[in-house]
Every structure is written in structure tokens, then in C-alpha cells.
Amino acid sequence: MELISMNCPNCSGNIKYKPGKTQMVCPYCDSVIKISMTIEDREFERNISKIANELPKYMASLKKWRIAFFITLPLALLSGVMLIGAIIGTIFAPSDASKNDTSSKSEAYSVVTEIK
Numbered sequence: 001m002e003l004i005s006m007n008c009p010n011c012s013g014n015i016k017y018k019p020g021k022t023q024m025v026c027p028y029c030d031s032v033i034k035i036s037m038t039i040e041d042r043e044f045e046r047n048i049s050k051i052a053n054e055l056p057k058y059m060a061s062l063k064k065w066r067i068a069f070f071i072t073l074p075l076a077l078l079s080g081v082m083l084i085g086a087i088i089g090t091i092f093a094p095s096d097a098s099k100n101d102t103s104s105k106s107e108a109y110s111v112v113t114e115i116k
């Protein structure tokens with residue numbers, strides 16, 4: 001659990017406050033400091049410390065996901081580009097072939113073969 005730094009109201013000494021505690025003793029002047037908290041405050045503190053405890057686990061899992069993401073992203077992009085290329089190729093390839101003069105070359109070739 002994380003400690004919160006605060007100052008003693010009597011001597012202004014630095015006190016490390018452990019969340020959840022309602023009473024503590026100043027290590028410098030031995031003053032007893034009572035902390036009045038509402039139920040909502042305690043619930044809030046409990047939730048904050050729960051989040052603080054869960055955060056390292058969350059960050060570790062996030063790191064794993066990030067690594068997985070950077071491995072799969074290029075593969076996904078590559079397959080996407082290939083898919084788009086295949087679609088464009090399917091749509092435009094026949095019309096491109098008729099516009100090209102390769103058809104006339106093949107005609108010329110067929111003429112040559114007929115002569116032979």
C-alpha cells in the first residue's frame with residue numbers, strides 16, 4: 001500500500017500516512033493525530049489503494065497486448081493490402097488487357113504462326 005506524505009499539525013514534521021488508518025502518532029513530537037473520515041472517504045481510499053495494487057498487473061498485461069498488437073498489425077496490414085490488390089486486380093485486369101496493345105501483339109503473333 002502506498003504511503004501518503006503529510007505534515008504534523010503540531011510540529012509540521014513529515015509524517016507518512018498509511019491510507020485506511022484513522023489514528024497515528026507523530027514520530028517527532030509524539031502527538032496523536034486523529035483522522036476523521038466519512039464512510040465515503042474510506043471507501044474512496046480503499047478503492048484508490050485497490051487500483052494502486054491492481055495497476056502493475058494491468059500494466060503488465062497491457063505490455064503483453066502491445067507486443068501482440070505490434071506483431072499482428074503489420075501482418076494484418078499486409079494481408080489487407082494483398083486483399084485490396086486482389087480485388088482491384090480482379091475488377092480492372094480484364095479491361096486493362098483489352099486496352100493494352102498486348103492483344104494486338106498476340107494477333108500479330110498468331111498471324112506469324114499462320115504464315116509458317
Ligand SMILES: [Zn+2]
Pocket residue numbers: 008009010011012013026027028029030031
Ligand atoms: Zn509532530
